[in-house]
Amino acid sequence: MATPLTLNTDRDADGAPRVVAEGEIDLSNIAVFTDALTEARAGTRRPMTVDMSAVKYLDSAGINALFNHADEVDRLHLIVHPFLVRVLTISGLSEVAVVEPAAPPVNGA
Template sequence: MTTALTLVPGPGDEGDRILTVTGEIDMSNAAEFGSALDRELAAGAAVTVDLTAVTYLDSAGVAVLFDRADAHDLRLVAPRLLGRVLQVSGLTRVAKVTIR
């Protein structure tokens, strides 16, 4: 059973935005995740996506991040659980990634 996806937007420091994500990101909710991320990218110069409470990230979720990383200042904060996925996928080369 998939853990529900929760997306909580908020202001960051110096005009940037934070999108805090909880649960699982997969093909069933990747479009919802992408829409929330697009809203935050439109609202601020930079967006930090806090993935520390994400327990699963499949290729659909990785694609959402990749699709936006080249054109935007996207920063990812991820748990060790997702660190290897982000590294192997190449996201660490196109976005700033912090592993916690």
């Protein structure tokens, strides 16, 4: 059974690609996650933002997918749940991508 994952792809006002993920990213849904990253990046060399502020679990398949899209330093901007900052730092992803902790919710929302 696949782990629940919701993905939305769009463009920022300046045309830069953006992917918003919510749920968990693991081997059961990695193909959908990878397809979303590829679709968002298609046709542009602009830096891509991946908002994973609502993702609390990311396995090695997800980390590998992100590495595959971090082809140049600072071309991938990750906004992640604070739980994931250390994992992405230890994995070395923060060396080839900008990893930013998500802001805490306002008033516990």
